[in-house]
Amino acid sequence: MWFQERDGKYRYFERYIDPYTEKTRTVTVTLTSKSKQAQKQATRILADKVNKLISHKEGSKITFHELYDEYFKNWSPTVKASSLRGTVALDKRIKESINKDVLAKNIDRRLIQDLVNEMMDEGYAYSYYNGYKKRFFSILEFGVRMGYIERNEAKYVKAPKKIKTFEEVQGKRENYLELDEIQKLIKALRASWRLSHIANFVEFMAFTGVRYGEAAALTFNDVDLENGTVTISGTYDRALKIKTTPKTDFSYRTITIPDNVKEVIQNQIEELSTHRALKGDNFNKDNYVFFTVNGSAIDLDTLNVVIRRTAEKVGITKYLTSHIFRHSHIALLAQLDVPLSAAMDRVGHTDYKTTLSIYSHVTKSVKIDIVKKLNDLK
Structure with missing residues (x-):
């Protein structure tokens, strides 16, 4: 290292070999002193500069x-x-x-x-x-x-x-609710006015196949009741408590909704009007379609606890999470003979295996219908 004085300041220099060109290069730093302490500081700064410049090339030494x-x-x-x-x-x-x-x-x-x-x-x-x-x-x-x-x-x-046991494989295959089980669960939820918003949320998921986060993030701006469609444009970030971009690009989609889902959304519109009349226009300021009495989005943990307790009361023994309604919707589509590609588009699946795994194990009524058709061949 050496230095040069100029205008009362001291510029320190150090040479190194550029690992890319293998030519000699120079790094510099300017200080206001030439004392021993300043020279030690300059040495340290220049060494750091050199190390940063050559570290990328010396990859074999990286931890x-x-x-x-x-x-x-x-x-x-x-x-x-x-x-x-x-x-x-x-x-x-x-x-x-x-x-x-x-x-x-x-x-x-x-x-x-x-x-x-x-x-x-x-x-x-x-x-x-x-x-x-x-x-x-x-x-x-x-x-x-x-x-x-x-x-x-x-x-x-x-x-x-x-290696999975027969019971584990069978349990995964039957990880959806039959239509009568869905209806029984929704009816039980509606029996308590405190859970009417959960009942609406469950019915929406079961008859659209959307993910929890997509349903929780749905706003009234995403709804077109006149044309009977909803647009999935985001997902709910539970930690940040905001609407963010959806899971994948394929998750962006507009889907048609049946009459019962239109009625659910209309109920939510009326609920929102009632709450805002009592609590002010700032209630549910994010304009979510599904909301709690506090105006916040539906919480996933609360949702899962409520549906499990309600399912137990009505004799549904399957283990319920919010995702079971997505699987149940795919099973309903299979029962209705909806083509696999159309089902994938509706639920926003990019991998056909995910949808096909449920299509391969359709509801009991479909299996019975298959046997009936086979018997009719005789």
């Missing part, structure tokens, strides 16, 4: 934690806040599993496979430890793309699936 930090910095601005929250636990576990001084290039398939198997043995759901594996893949794929490592070892890792 896994450094790679993760750079990956996250590039990835996080490209995804929704809800997606970030969904990776918090997985990313935390990944970072806790790898020591801070482990080089990224030394992360191999055996290490990742052992960590995935460990999660399976601990009893985590397949979707969770498979997501863990996918996070490893994304981080290392970024490292390959940036030239820090030569190969993504996570490509060779498998998330093993446990």
